[in-house]
Amino acid sequence: MTFVEKPILLDVNGLTVAFATDRGPVTAVRDVSFSVREGEILSIVGESGSGKSVTLLSLLGLHDRKTTRVNGMVSFRGRGILDLSPGELRSIRGREIGLISQDPMTALTPVYTIGWQIAEQIRAHERISARAARKRAVELLGEVGLSNPQEAVDRYPHQLSGGMRQRAVIAMALSCNPALLVADEPTTALDVTVQAQVLDLLLRLRKDFGSAIILITHDMGVVSEVADRVAVMYAGRIVERGETEAMFESPLHPYSWGLMGSIPPLAGPRLARLKSIPGMPPTPDRIGEGCGFAPRCAFARAACLERPPLRKIGTQAALCVLEEPERAALRRTVLSAEELA
Amino acid sequence: MMPPDLSKPASAASEAASASDTPLMSARSLVKTFTVGRTLRPGSGRTLHAVDAISLDVFPAETLGLVGESGSGKSTLGRCLTRLYDIDGGTLTFEGVDITRADARALKPMRRNVQMIFQDPSASLNPRRRVRDVLAEVLKVHRIREGAGIEQRLLELMDLVGLRREYLDRYPHEFSGGQRQRIGIARALAVEPKLIVADEPVSALDVSVQAQIVNLFSDLRERLDLTYVFIAHDLAVVRQVSSRVAVMYLGSIVETGETDALYARPSHPYTQALLSAIPQPHNRGSRERILLSGEIPSPLDPPTGCKFSTRCPQAQDICRQVRPVLAALSTERQVACHFPLG
Numbered sequence: 001m002t003f004v005e006k007p008i009l010l011d012v013n014g015l016t017v018a019f020a021t022d023r024g025p026v027t028a029v030r031d032v033s034f035s036v037r038e039g040e041i042l043s044i045v046g047e048s049g050s051g052k053s054v055t056l057l058s059l060l061g062l063h064d065r066k067t068t069r070v071n072g073m074v075s076f077r078g079r080g081i082l083d084l085s086p087g088e089l090r091s092i093r094g095r096e097i098g099l100i101s102q103d104p105m106t107a108l109t110p111v112y113t114i115g116w117q118i119a120e121q122i123r124a125h126e127r128i129s130a131r132a133a134r135k136r137a138v139e140l141l142g143e144v145g146l147s148n149p150q151e152a153v154d155r156y157p158h159q160l161s162g163g164m165r166q167r168a169v170i171a172m173a174l175s176c177n178p179a180l181l182v183a184d185e186p187t188t189a190l191d192v193t194v195q196a197q198v199l200d201l202l203l204r205l206r207k208d209f210g211s212a213i214i215l216i217t218h219d220m221g222v223v224s225e226v227a228d229r230v231a232v233m234y235a236g237r238i239v240e241r242g243e244t245e246a247m248f249e250s251p252l253h254p255y256s257w258g259l260m261g262s263i264p265p266l267a268g269p270r271l272a273r274l275k276s277i278p279g280m281p282p283t284p285d286r287i288g289e290g291c292g293f294a295p296r297c298a299f300a301r302a303a304c305l306e307r308p309p310l311r312k313i314g315t316q317a318a319l320c321v322l323e324e325p326e327r328a329a330l331r332r333t334v335l336s337a338e339e340l341a
Numbered sequence: 342m343m344p345p346d347l348s349k350p351a352s353a354a355s356e357a358a359s360a361s362d363t364p365l366m367s368a369r370s371l372v373k374t375f376t377v378g379r380t381l382r383p384g385s386g387r388t389l390h391a392v393d394a395i396s397l398d399v400f401p402a403e404t405l406g407l408v409g410e411s412g413s414g415k416s417t418l419g420r421c422l423t424r425l426y427d428i429d430g431g432t433l434t435f436e437g438v439d440i441t442r443a444d445a446r447a448l449k450p451m452r453r454n455v456q457m458i459f460q461d462p463s464a465s466l467n468p469r470r471r472v473r474d475v476l477a478e479v480l481k482v483h484r485i486r487e488g489a490g491i492e493q494r495l496l497e498l499m500d501l502v503g504l505r506r507e508y509l510d511r512y513p514h515e516f517s518g519g520q521r522q523r524i525g526i527a528r529a530l531a532v533e534p535k536l537i538v539a540d541e542p543v544s545a546l547d548v549s550v551q552a553q554i555v556n557l558f559s560d561l562r563e564r565l566d567l568t569y570v571f572i573a574h575d576l577a578v579v580r581q582v583s584s585r586v587a588v589m590y591l592g593s594i595v596e597t598g599e600t601d602a603l604y605a606r607p608s609h610p611y612t613q614a615l616l617s618a619i620p621q622p623h624n625r626g627s628r629e630r631i632l633l634s635g636e637i638p639s640p641l642d643p644p645t646g647c648k649f650s651t652r653c654p655q656a657q658d659i660c661r662q663v664r665p666v667l668a669a670l671s672t673e674r675q676v677a678c679h680f681p682l683g
Contacts, residue, residue, distance in 0.1 A: 047549060048547055147635075191410035191636070192618045193614060193615060197632060200632060221619060222620050248622055258549055262551065264577040264578055266604065270600075273559065
């Protein structure tokens, strides 16, 4: 599917997020730019500490304003949202942008029923009677695939299974028909058979309601299954972005190669060894101006100590000094044809 | 209430298939129950069958992958095999010696041969003790080395798991997750065990680091002739490391078989659905997904008949009435299903 003709819903430009810590400011997100079009699923993939969750939380204004400095430009439906007051932001969050968090147990309060919590969210944004809000809650629970929504609406979170709780959180995020759903590792806490159901649900929601979705995940399999476009984050930067198909066929950045080589295949010949990436990701206070991946990169060179250039190839772009045809030749030394989709 | 089928060991097939090879560890109709919701009132509480009459052999030099979703009982089974849990029924033997009810003293020689690696290395390492002390304690408890021999062995262990020797004097918090898991592995290796039961040893790690640890497991098996029981929910990782796989569902083994064959042609509908549910970056779009409805039922109240019958797309009436026994489908494959897939 291509979304070129659809209008841009969310545009992020040069987003930089720094935290004040005891040891001075630490930059967790550096100069991150991406956009999401209406009805599109963008996946931000990265390992822990790569800055993917911080990116999301700060563009939603969910960061601690006292200790966090957010720079850059974020516009939602053409309107800058970084400088909005907390009150103005609240009228967008929950109504136009829905959030699905990783752990449904912490997203739900244990002391109220699911129905009460969904109704509260609806009534925060719409003038609607309690009875009507409850009726909406039952409908929403049905839409996200709870088998008995009439009954589930009066259940407390602890009475539901993990998969059902995650569906309840998704129902809540959907309650005001948001144009954009932001999902932070929505299936990480779930078993694979339940994960498959929830991913299926997200795809159906996009189809039925046209919601755009930003899906944060560390799972390349999930990305390949649902995303239209991908942004790979490493050490606070988006090191590669592009359409999913192209990215799995010909990943540009050596970090993406390493990620793909690290995943054992489920079919075909087994590998004698996985192609792991040596070392470990840097902590945010250890990242300089140069390429954050250079210390672990087999192809690093002197130029990598400086800020890496953004190179574009077709629908793809990568922050890396490598150029064709050298890049393709090096990729062949890392990934075999079978390992590329 | 237990169907009569389960009272007799479902192991005739595995014994026949393995006559040429003596198992290192052998479980017959192993049962582990927990009582939940007990109050002061006598007789209150309900019994949860976490491991429900499981029979299983672990052969020397193999890596047996134990897979299943949360609540399948795979971790409980792992802890029964290492006798971290007391066993409530059936028998467990190690090298032919019955250890089902052995007490701590009788278990000590077995502990030298059977070690465990845990999921969360930060929870299984004492934060107040240096790596040196953690590892040396094991050597002293089992009187494996003395004096200068201990130091020598510590250095060997660090080399084995790929950690720098000077890290011996560090505390666990000074390490990353992957390094901490290497320490957990070094501790298990310290006593030169024959069998290692690893419970989700890589699931807390990021993919790039996970691959390093998976490779380390493979390297160590070759260098030290180890036998592994590798418990994990990630089927791709299990495929990478295992020579044989057992699939668990609600406290029972539903299928076992040689890894490549089992992944290529699953015989149990649950195995098939589980495999189809995994999103895969390789070979994307080339497979058909079987979307199971619902979730794994509560082990407190398992379905009658086949435990998978409530979610099985192929279930018939008999599946809801009679619990299928794990039986040989071929020399390499056992399956507990009335209608195994062709």
